Amino acid sequence: MTAISPQVRDALATWSAQLSGVHGAAQNTVAAYLRDVTGYLHFLAIHRGGTEGLAGLAGLPQGDLRAWMAHERARGVSARSLARSLSAVKNFTAWVADRAGVDASTVLSARAPRFKRKLPRPLSAEAAQDMIEIVADQGQDGWTGARDRAVVTLLYGCGLRISEALGLTGAAHPLPEVLRITGKGDKTRLVPVLPVARAAVAEYVRLCPFDLAADQALFRGARGGPLNPRLISAAMERARMQLGLPATATPHAMRHSFATHLLSAGGDLRAIQELLGHASLSTTQVYTAVDAARLMDVYEKAHPRA
Structure with a gap:
């Protein structure tokens, strides 16, 4: 996590703790969300040429978000997995925006990629x-x-x-x-x-x-x-x-x-x-x-x- 600023790293820890303790998210769900958001933050650090503060993360232009999504698809991430990752990113961004007093509507309005939901396969x-x-x-x-x-x-x-x-x-x-x-x-x-x-x-x-x-x-x-x-x-x-x-x-x-x-x-x-x-x-x-x-x-x- 060297590419992530200490301020954002602390925010990640607090956010994940609240997901588990306050909202009752399962341990596996919290771990998956952390992986998704951490990967997103590392991409931004490289894409934008430096670390972002909390206010900067919440107010990112949608072009940067689309660049991350294109990068994920290019490395073989499925539409279903990317939709889950985007959900995690939005959750974290909304949490950050609430604390930083920043309008995060640009990020939060991003649409997830469409995918065909697999139907369960029951037995007769x-x-x-x-x-x-x-x-x-x-x-x-x-x-x-x-x-x-x-x-x-x-x-x-x-x-x-x-x-x-x-x-x-x-x-x-x-x-x-x-x-x-x-x-x-x-x-x-x-x-x-x-x-x-x-x-x-x-x-x-x-x-x-x-x-x-x-x-x-x-x-x-x-x-x-x-x-x-x-x-x-x-x-x-x-x-x-x-x-x-x-x-x-x-x-x-x-x-x-x-x-x-x-x-x-x-x-x-x-x-x-x-x-x-x-x-x-x-x-x-x-x-x-x-x-x-x-x-x-x-x-x-x-x-x-x-």
Whole structure:
């Protein structure tokens, strides 16, 4: 960070600390934002031939911002990644402008590059159920098969992220009818637990050879330590090869399947947003596009063009 002035470096540290402490941004999000803004500041130092003060950063002409964006695209940064970087730069610039009393509208009005949002790739209801069964059958002994079944059932039956499922402790057993989950940014949400999920976890606990203390991980590896998420990914990879499913059939696809199947069954979009723990409704709305795409696929198969 030698190309960045001490004043700006201190501002970066304060800004990132507030993102985490005040706004509850996840650690990975803060780290990504810091990388993006630091890269932007280094570019400006070279492009403008010197370091910028806080007021100068907030009042930059849009030509300099466009030059940075062109530089990023030229070195192979995708439109999606550049849009994220620009969001970080705008966030930091707005924060600086507020403290420096400078008009930053030129930077803040810059448009992000357009990109086609990738749609989630859910499994069909039948494939999701088959995935659970095959994963369970692959266990080298009874308890690991029951463990993997329980984890994947939580992903599909409750819409949990793999980190959320493996973050459960022994205190969560027996699973209640409504589970309090702490997700990204330490935000909590209430998730109903289906009887099949409670039964799957209960069966795993019954067979597990380790003492599942209330303050220790609920799901354990072969040696008794916390279960590594890569083991669930590997189990699903083997299962999808048996089932002939695409490489997109990952643990996160089970969460996508949960949301898509709820929507297909008439679920309310706001309710699904709360169940998934999405901060913005626009994040959840992507599943409406998935549902529409699946409907069109069924329509075209039923009514092929001549």
